[in-house]
Amino acid sequence: MSLQTEQRQHIDTLIQLSEGRETGLGACREVIRRSWARCVDEYRLDPSRPRPVRVLTQQALRDHQESVDDLLHVARAGVDQLHAQVARLGYVLLLTDHRGITVEFRGQRHRDRALRKAGLYLGADWDERYAGTCAVGTCIHDTRAITCHHGEHFDATHINLTCTAAPITDPQGNVIAVLDISALESPRSHESQNFGLSLVTLYARMIEDAYFMHRYRDCLILRYDTAREFVHLNGRGLIAIEEDGTLIAANGSGRALIGEHLHRWPPWSPDRMPSITQLFDGEISDVLGILSACGDQIRAFRARASDATCFVTLIEPRGRRVAARALPASPAPVPALDRLASDDPAMHRVLKLARRLRNEEVSVLITGETGTGKEVLARALHDSGTRASGPFVAVNCAAIPESLIESELFGYLPGAFTGGRRHGMRGLIQQADGGTLFLDEIGDMPLPLQSRLLRVLAEREVMPLGAETPVKVDIRVITATHRDMSRMIGDGHFREDLYYRLNGAQLRLPALRERADRHFVIRSVYEALVAEREQATRLRADAMSALLAYGWPGNIRQLKNALGFALATVEGDEITVHDLPEECLVDAPPATLTLAQQGDEAVDDDGQVLHELLQQARWNISQVARRLGVSRPTVYRRMQRHGLVPPNRRG
Numbered sequence: 001m002s003l004q005t006e007q008r009q010h011i012d013t014l015i016q017l018s019e020g021r022e023t024g025l026g027a028c029r030e031v032i033r034r035s036w037a038r039c040v041d042e043y044r045l046d047p048s049r050p051r052p053v054r055v056l057t058q059q060a061l062r063d064h065q066e067s068v069d070d071l072l073h074v075a076r077a078g079v080d081q082l083h084a085q086v087a088r089l090g091y092v093l094l095l096t097d098h099r100g101i102t103v104e105f106r107g108q109r110h111r112d113r114a115l116r117k118a119g120l121y122l123g124a125d126w127d128e129r130y131a132g133t134c135a136v137g138t139c140i141h142d143t144r145a146i147t148c149h150h151g152e153h154f155d156a157t158h159i160n161l162t163c164t165a166a167p168i169t170d171p172q173g174n175v176i177a178v179l180d181i182s183a184l185e186s187p188r189s190h191e192s193q194n195f196g197l198s199l200v201t202l203y204a205r206m207i208e209d210a211y212f213m214h215r216y217r218d219c220l221i222l223r224y225d226t227a228r229e230f231v232h233l234n235g236r237g238l239i240a241i242e243e244d245g246t247l248i249a250a251n252g253s254g255r256a257l258i259g260e261h262l263h264r265w266p267p268w269s270p271d272r273m274p275s276i277t278q279l280f281d282g283e284i285s286d287v288l289g290i291l292s293a294c295g296d297q298i299r300a301f302r303a304r305a306s307d308a309t310c311f312v313t314l315i316e317p318r319g320r321r322v323a324a325r326a327l328p329a330s331p332a333p334v335p336a337l338d339r340l341a342s343d344d345p346a347m348h349r350v351l352k353l354a355r356r357l358r359n360e361e362v363s364v365l366i367t368g369e370t371g372t373g374k375e376v377l378a379r380a381l382h383d384s385g386t387r388a389s390g391p392f393v394a395v396n397c398a399a400i401p402e403s404l405i406e407s408e409l410f411g412y413l414p415g416a417f418t419g420g421r422r423h424g425m426r427g428l429i430q431q432a433d434g435g436t437l438f439l440d441e442i443g444d445m446p447l448p449l450q451s452r453l454l455r456v457l458a459e460r461e462v463m464p465l466g467a468e469t470p471v472k473v474d475i476r477v478i479t480a481t482h483r484d485m486s487r488m489i490g491d492g493h494f495r496e497d498l499y500y501r502l503n504g505a506q507l508r509l510p511a512l513r514e515r516a517d518r519h520f521v522i523r524s525v526y527e528a529l530v531a532e533r534e535q536a537t538r539l540r541a542d543a544m545s546a547l548l549a550y551g552w553p554g555n556i557r558q559l560k561n562a563l564g565f566a567l568a569t570v571e572g573d574e575i576t577v578h579d580l581p582e583e584c585l586v587d588a589p590p591a592t593l594t595l596a597q598q599g600d601e602a603v604d605d606d607g608q609v610l611h612e613l614l615q616q617a618r619w620n621i622s623q624v625a626r627r628l629g630v631s632r633p634t635v636y637r638r639m640q641r642h643g644l645v646p647p648n649r650r651g
C-alpha cells in the first residue's frame with residue numbers, strides 16, 4: 001500500500017473517531033486511544049489537515065536549552081552512549097525539555113534532509129498539543145515510557161515513523177526532559193520496538209540518577225538495591241538525607257519506597273515525611289556507620305514497609321567528610337558472637353542485644369524455628385561472658401523421657417529410688433554451677449517440674465531427690481523454644497510466672513531463608529565441615545547458587561546435613577550442583593518437608609504426612625530427621641503425638 005493511501009485511511013479512521021464513530025479502533029491500544037481523544041476533544045486538532053513540522057528559531061531554541069543547561073551537561077554522556085548503540089540500527093536520538101522541544105539531537109548526517117522534514121531535528125516541537133499523538137508528547141502527558149509506532153501517530157505526516165520515548169523526572173516526579181529514539185523506517189510489527197523501549201527506559205533512568213547525584217552532591221546520599229552485587233554499580237534507590245536522617249529527596253525507586261511506607265503509616269500532618277530510620281529498620285548510627293565500615297561498605301537493612309532486605313551504601317557530600325562526631329565508634333569485637341552472622345538486619349539486632357546481655361545475669365529466652373542455631377547462640381553468649389570459664393550444660397527437655405527429667409535435672413541421693421545409681425547422681429542443674437544452664441525446648445518441660453524449676457530460679461538452690469536440705473547453686477539460665485509460648489500459657493500448658501522469669505530478655509533468630517547473609521552462613525558451615533573432615537574440597541559456584549536459591553525449611557541443621565552428605569559422597573575434589581541432595585535442587589521445598597517449618601502445633605493435622613515419610617524411610621528415624629531438617633528427638637516427639645509406633649515396637 002502506498003504512503004498516500006495509508007495516510008488517507010488513517011485520516012478516515014480519525015475522522016470517524018472525531019464524529020463519535022469508533023469503527024476500526026478495535027486493536028488500538030488504550031494509551032493511544034486516549035491520546036487521540038485528547039487531540040480531537042481538547043486540542044481541537046483536525047485529522048484531515050496534516051500539520052507541517054514546527055522547528056523553533058535559533059534564539060528560541062537557545063532559551064529552551066538554557067533552561068535545562070544543568071541537565072544537558074549531566075545527560076551528554078548517556079545520550080552519546082545510547083546513540084552509539086542505536087545509530088547503526090537506523091535510529092536517531094532526541095532529548096527534549098518538558099515542553100517537548102528538542103534541545104539535544106544525534107542524527108545521521110547523510111539523511112539530514114529527510115530527518116529534518118520528519119521533525120527529527122534540533123529545535124523540533126513534539127508537544128502533543130501541536131504534533132498530536134507522538135512518543136515524546138504522549139510520554140510527557142502520561143509521565144511514562146511509550147512507543148508510538150507508525151499509524152499510532154495522530155498526524156498523518158508521521159505515520160511512517162517509529163518513536164520510543166521515556167521520561168526523565170525530578171525528585172518530585174515531574175517530567176523535566178524526555179529521551180527518545182526514532183527511525184524513518186522500521187518493521188511493521190509493534191513488538192519489534194520492545195527492546196528499544198527497555199533500552200530507552202534504562203538510559204532515561206541512568207540520566208535521571210546522574211542528575212539526582214549532581215543536584216544533591218552536597219548532601220549525604222544513600223544508595224540501595226535488593227541485590228548486593230549491584231549497589232555500587234547500579235543501585236536502584238537513591239535517597240538524599242541530612243546527617244540526622246531527615247529525608248531531603250529521592251529518585252523514582254526511593255519515592256516508591258517512601259510512598260509504600262506512607263501508604264501503611266500515613267503521616268499525621270501533610271508535610272511530615274518519615275526519616276530514614278523509619279523507612280529502614282535501624283538507627284542513624286547504623287546508617288552512618290557504613291562510612292567507617294571495612295570491606296565493601298555495604299550494609300543490609302530491612303525496609304519496614306515491604307519487609308524486603310535492602311543493601312545500602314552511603315555517598316559522602318562532595319568535598320566534605322561527615323562530621324567525625326556523627327560517625328559511631330565500631331563496637332568492640334566479640335569473636336564468639338561476631339562469627340554467627342555477617343550482614344543481616346535481624347541478626348544485627350540479635351547480636352547487638354546479645355553483646356549487651358553477655359555479662360548480665362538476666363535470663364534469656366531464645367526463640368526461632370528449629371535448626372536456626374538457638375543452641376549455638378546460647379553457647380556463644382556463655383563463651384563471650386563472665387561465666388566463660390564455668391561449665392555450659394545443655395539439656396534438651398524434649399529428648400529426655402518425662403520419667404527421667406526430674407532425676408536428670410535435680411539429681412538424687414543414693415537409694416532415692418529403685419533403679420538409680422548406687423552413689424546417687426549430681427543433677428544437671430548442679431553440674432552447671434558457676435556457669436550456664438541451657439534448657440532447650442523449654443516448652444516440653446512437664447508442668448509439675450515447671451514449679452520445681454521456678455523454685456530453683458527464685459531461691460537459687462536445688463533439692464536433689466531424697467535430700468533433706470537444699471544445695472546452693474550459682475547458675476545463669478538460658479532457655480530456647482520454637483513454640484508459641486503465649487498460646488501454651490493460654491492453653492494452661494506452661495506456667496505464666498515461670499515464663500516471665502525465663503523471659504528476662506528475648507532473642508529471636510530469623511529463619512535461614514529470611515537471612516540476607518545466607519552466602520556467609522553457607523560458607524562458614526561448609527568451611528567448618530571441611531576443617532573437621534580435613535578434606536580439601538571446593539564448593540563450586542553452581543552448587544552455591546542452588547544452595548542460595550533453596551528454601552531451607554530445616555534451617556542451618558538441614559544445610560549442614562546437605563553439605564555433610566555432599567562431602568561424604570563426592571567423588572572428585574569439588575562439589576557441584578549434582579552432588580547436593582535432591583531435595584535441595586528444587587525452588588520450593590516439597591510439601592512434606594514443610595512439616596519442619598511449622599511449629600509442632602501445626603503438625604497436629606499432619607500425622608499422615610509424617611507417617612508416609614516414616615514408611616518411605618523404612619522407619620529410619622535419623623533419615624526422616626535429616627529429610628525434615630529437625631533433630632531426632634523432635635521426630636520422636638511428633639511420632640508420640642500422633643501415636644505412630646515403629647513396626648518392631650508394636651505389641
Ligand SMILES: Nc1ncnc2c1ncn2[C@@H]1O[C@H](COP(=O)(O)OP(=O)(O)OP(=O)(O)O)[C@@H](O)[C@H]1O
Binds near residue numbers: 368370631
Ligand atoms: N552459625 C552457625 N555456624 C555453623 N553451624 C551452625 C550455626 N548455627 C547453627 N549451626 C549448626 O546447625 C545445627 C542446628 O543448630 P542448633 O542446634 O543450635 O539449632 P536449634 O535452633 O537449637 O535447633 P532445635 O530447635 O532443633 O533445638 C547444629 O548442628 C549447629 O552446629
